[in-house]
Amino acid sequence: MTIVLAIETSCDETAVAIVNNRKVLGNVVASQIEIHREFGGVVPEVASRQHLESINSCIAEALGQAGLGWDRIEAIAATCAPGLVGALFVGVSAAKTLAMVHNKPFVGVHHLEGHIYASYLSQPDLEPPFLCLLVSGGHTSLIEVRSCGDYELLGQTRDDAAGEAFDKVARLLGVGYPGGAVIDRLAKSGDPKAFPLPEGKISLPNGAGYHPYDCSFSGLKTAVLRLVQKLTAASDEPLPVADIAASFQYTVAKALTKRAVRCAQDRGLSTIVVGGGVAANSGLREMLSTTAAAAGIAVHFPPLKFCTDNAAMIACAATEHFARGDRSAFEMPVHSRMPITEVSELYAVGRD
Ligand SMILES: Nc1ncnc2c1ncn2[C@@H]1O[C@H](COP(=O)(O)OP(=O)(O)OP(=O)(O)O)[C@@H](O)[C@H]1O
Numbered sequence: 001m002t003i004v005l006a007i008e009t010s011c012d013e014t015a016v017a018i019v020n021n022r023k024v025l026g027n028v029v030a031s032q033i034e035i036h037r038e039f040g041g042v043v044p045e046v047a048s049r050q051h052l053e054s055i056n057s058c059i060a061e062a063l064g065q066a067g068l069g070w071d072r073i074e075a076i077a078a079t080c081a082p083g084l085v086g087a088l089f090v091g092v093s094a095a096k097t098l099a100m101v102h103n104k105p106f107v108g109v110h111h112l113e114g115h116i117y118a119s120y121l122s123q124p125d126l127e128p129p130f131l132c133l134l135v136s137g138g139h140t141s142l143i144e145v146r147s148c149g150d151y152e153l154l155g156q157t158r159d160d161a162a163g164e165a166f167d168k169v170a171r172l173l174g175v176g177y178p179g180g181a182v183i184d185r186l187a188k189s190g191d192p193k194a195f196p197l198p199e200g201k202i203s204l205p206n207g208a209g210y211h212p213y214d215c216s217f218s219g220l221k222t223a224v225l226r227l228v229q230k231l232t233a234a235s236d237e238p239l240p241v242a243d244i245a246a247s248f249q250y251t252v253a254k255a256l257t258k259r260a261v262r263c264a265q266d267r268g269l270s271t272i273v274v275g276g277g278v279a280a281n282s283g284l285r286e287m288l289s290t291t292a293a294a295a296g297i298a299v300h301f302p303p304l305k306f307c308t309d310n311a312a313m314i315a316c317a318a319t320e321h322f323a324r325g326d327r328s329a330f331e332m333p334v335h336s337r338m339p340i341t342e343v344s345e346l347y348a349v350g351r352d
Pocket residue numbers: 011111115135136137138139162163164166167178179180181184276277278279280281282307308309
């Protein structure tokens with residue numbers, strides 16, 4: 001039994017969770033979406049200030065939900081990288097202070113490891129090796145997870161992340177921010193084959209075909225823009241937003257499914273674990289599950305509410321590191337960028 005309190009403040013959610021192994025005892029997410037909505041995106045300064053306002057009450061609420069005192073918490077974790085520096089700093093400072101005051105170990109966590117391990121919250125027995133399809137607002141990657149901390153990046157987007165593409169298409173359709181969940185909802189009543197859209201492919205040098213795992217979404221976003229311009233110029237009728245949303249979502253799901261299944265097959269991996277906000281997408285869930293099952297590959301998605309940023313997934317990642325004896329130094333800085341392959345830097349203090 002390991003009870004971890006984790007804090008996540010890398011972007012625009014102030015989140016605190018208490019997790020006992022893979023069981024969530026307390027989970028609080030104070031979203032800043034409404035505050036940033038008027039700007040059409042996250043404003044870093046505003047985010048930091050808002051984290052500062054919310055952090056103490058979120059910690060108190062999570063402890064209250066769990067019905068635990070500090071004596072029962074074994075380790076305190078916080079997202080240290082990557083993210084908005086000012087935002088990360090609030091969560092990390094709070095976690096370090098609590099760890100010092102209550103004499104607990106501090107475990108820094110790489111945000112993307114949180115997304116990788118989010119599926120542990122619904123899969124008590126899931127263990128590496130597996131292929132992680134990480135599809136979030138800032139990342140779209142295929143990562144071979146050999147064991148906790150041992151990662152190989154096998155493929156990634158060359159431009160926009162999948163979540164970013166959802167957000168941009170939602171904006172150009174004028175349907176709201178953040179866009180992923182809105183497009184998903186609209187797509188349910190649309191025809192995915194209404195408008196054939198191009199799947200972004202990455203050419204290999206010397207005409208050797210296409211990169212099997214890398215992808216690109218900026219061309220797709222531009223194709224949707226052209227389609228919208230063409231439809232608007234041709235008719236005064238309202239835009240067929242449901243059909244456009246469904247066609248876009250279908251194209252993204254197809255691109256991701258094809259690459260993930262091919263990659264798992266090539267690497268001899270029998271399990272795909274999906275993480276990040278786009279893991280909530282119903283079109284991707286359906287297409288990847290069906291295609292992978294036909295290829296004899298198991299697929300796991302996080303519970304819906306743990307796809308987008310939350311602290312329960314950070315606690316899961318921290319628990320894995322804690323079990324290996326990984327501890328972070330109180331002097332450790334936050335990092336706006338850090339490749340997933342360099343997470344060992346967070347545990348430079350050594351092993352217990
Ligand atoms: N149902 C959905 N379908 C598609 N996209 C979705 C859905 N729900 C959320 N998203 C997208 O997920 C993204 C947010 O996910 P997440 O919180 O994992 O990203 P992030 O933390 O901003 O980025 P990163 O983790 O890379 O730093 C947004 O781009 C949002 O549009």
